[in-house]
Amino acid sequence: MPDSRFYRRAGPFRLGDLAGWCGATATPGTDVGTMLHDVANIDTAGPQDITYFGDPRYTVAFATTRAGACITTQAFAAHAPKGCALLITSSPREAFAEISTRFYPEQPAANSLGSGFIAADATLEPGVTIAPGAVIGPGAKIGQGTRIESCAVIGPGVIVGNDCRIGSNTTLTYCIVGDRVVLHPGVCIGQDGFGFVRTAQGLKKVPQLGRVLIGDDVEIGANSTVDRGAAGDTVIGAGTKIDNLVQIAHNAQIGERCIIVSQAGVAGSCRIGNDVVIGGQVGVVEHVKVGDGAQIAGKAGVTRDIAPGEVVMGVPAKPIRQFWREVAALSRLTKRDKAP
Amino acid sequence: MPDSRFYRRAGPFRLGDLAGWCGATATPGTDVGTMLHDVANIDTAGPQDITYFGDPRYTVAFATTRAGACITTQAFAAHAPKGCALLITSSPREAFAEISTRFYPEQPAANSLGSGFIAADATLEPGVTIAPGAVIGPGAKIGQGTRIESCAVIGPGVIVGNDCRIGSNTTLTYCIVGDRVVLHPGVCIGQDGFGFVRTAQGLKKVPQLGRVLIGDDVEIGANSTVDRGAAGDTVIGAGTKIDNLVQIAHNAQIGERCIIVSQAGVAGSCRIGNDVVIGGQVGVVEHVKVGDGAQIAGKAGVTRDIAPGEVVMGVPAKPIRQFWREVAALSRLTKRDKAP
């Protein structure tokens, strides 16, 4: 499933070998000679893929997965659908990280640039401007009329659309950028997401095999960061405007025409609807859904789903009128407390 | 009014043409043949300028504006001063954005650098050091004794004073920097502010036509960002010290000898006095005034003006003693609630 533009897959591998590499045990009767061709998410995996299941939130997805094989715990095994081979371990995510590394070993540095700054096999369409010091990696493609500013670094395989402006000192990797996109200086797109498993040997990296997809007419402010997906993609919807120093974590999906103000952070796997406004310094925790047209006031800490059109504030975020009622009540309380 | 060093103006334009381009209607009896030469803020506009008025906070400025023409709504029209031609629309700011784009269309990429990293017409005074990989744009001027580190990108027309240190991977555009200024690595100065109007076609950019002015002896920490003004300038006063990852938005005016600690954010059009201390992760909302010598404790959310010398904390920010009283009262409340 990872994009072959960015990732080179090894394999296929025997189920038995996979089990051995990650310290899991096939359930009795499993054909360990089955060949697996790829890693995949539980909801998109097909019969040739291996996935994992270790979080009760995905119980329904597990029961209906079409995956050829799944790494899970003994306790969860009962919920498996028929025809899905099981590898049992106490740490499914750690085991899946190990297997992902087998399918997608780190590539040797490409470096087909030689001593030049623009790779020989990069595609520059008509009207592209490349400022001095910019670096265009192998296989990258820059659309017509786009301007790449000085010291911008466009990584291998990256696609940038037409009429974009890519600011100085930006770094773009593992991403596909639409038309008329503005990335301000210092923006970092597509680096590894922050995914680790705690193991006996310390924190182990979960391979990050997705991309960042940036829609048309998006604007991203100076020194903001957008991590690529772990499996699947991080998505910024068309027409969304992001301010400076904002963090968008792996697999977050931001809708269209959203406004995200400076220093806000959206954690992993959040789903933000269309026309949402996220105020400055807001934090949204992992896996939260925010409905269309919702507004989150500055400095809020969003710890639960937000309904469409809802307006919230505070830590934890609550309806904004309730927030201000509590502010007033607390203020009155100190007066009451001071009374004799 | 925008600085001709950075912006090239088109026009002059007939009032009638301007009305047509932005979908506004001249009030009856207006001479639509009047020529307008520039866009300007309501308080600084002169007889040859066109401005806009759509925010009741500026009612006084509207009543006394010297602008030749003003875009406003039907409801506000009654407050106009005599002699100011009016263009009526339901969305004055959107219309003004459109007109600003006519006066200041985006320039084609200068690119007079050719293949070199230092533009032929840049001025380097005696004793300037340019480290490898730094890029100096056309018309830029670097003062004596200043050191530009590697991969710093100095944009077209930028002026840097004497004895400055401009760190690696910084990006400077649309700014004028004083003497003895230190910009740490990764700082971004002068990019577009975050100004958008919601229109039927999505979020429309308001042209950002100001500059950033940085006083003598200022220091700005790594990866901090300072946006340029929309109209008028963003100003950092002499001797002010800014820590890492701080955001200063468009048109903010920071006084002298202030301290702004890491990850704080100052929103658009704030006016911060002299000798103010802003703690880490503080947020100050738009248009707030903070008096001389005020102190804002870490993580505060400032939603109102702060008096000179006031010391505040909390979200919303309140006098610091009141903040701690409320913390204590809330703690006591949980004990009371638990009592039978």
Add this chain to the structure above:
Amino acid sequence: MPDSRFYRRAGPFRLGDLAGWCGATATPGTDVGTMLHDVANIDTAGPQDITYFGDPRYTVAFATTRAGACITTQAFAAHAPKGCALLITSSPREAFAEISTRFYPEQPAANSLGSGFIAADATLEPGVTIAPGAVIGPGAKIGQGTRIESCAVIGPGVIVGNDCRIGSNTTLTYCIVGDRVVLHPGVCIGQDGFGFVRTAQGLKKVPQLGRVLIGDDVEIGANSTVDRGAAGDTVIGAGTKIDNLVQIAHNAQIGERCIIVSQAGVAGSCRIGNDVVIGGQVGVVEHVKVGDGAQIAGKAGVTRDIAPGEVVMGVPAKPIRQFWREVAALSRLTKRDKAP
């Protein structure tokens, strides 16, 4: 004590000269001809060093210091150990800043790079890959198998270990990096910490003479910043993983295998234990100690020491169950207030 790899020391100087330069007065009977060779922290200074004492938190260290000389106030002088020459002033930290500048005057730009991007005396071990546009400073050393991405800037004297990946547009100065370290794009390591003294002439820089030490297997996210120590070092322990846009201030000491989530900030001189989890947008104030295995929930403001294993949340940070009790109590309070 500062690392001669990065700093060149002047001196030795006569105690009398030092007193004159910083406007302090030697106590009666002091031999002003004593030669001092270096500046040092109060707890590590030896007989040839001069230090300062101005903060009651360090009273014990003062009483037992082995420093040859110490700058302090009249009020504190009584606590001095025998044999330690005293220089008396009303502003010990300001005076020490002045003396530090005498011992470590700013160096002229090295610039031994000439027009190339890799200094002639840099050491690149076998298997190092340097991408186009990267700059390697004089005396720097890059360990085998390490990859330096485009427009990364490795400063003079910096040591990077084996099998590291140093991202694009990073800036490394005054640091020593272990093996298998990943620095994502835009990371800034080793710049000046945010240390200033308020003087009659404005804010005066305290020279920052330490380094950053980064342990093996550390990962630091995009656009994060780690300042170098003022005296002594900023330390990131082995196996610790830091997310994007995080700030680590001067002299902070982070333990091993910690997780620090996006946009958190750790202030100066904090000591964070091993296996600590710091949530997103957390702020930790200066000089705080956090015990092994503690967990700090997102957006907390830590104003006091945290015990090993403690789990805290809120501003100020408190035990997480107490935080949620207070949230519930405040919510109930608004209902009570509304009752007739």
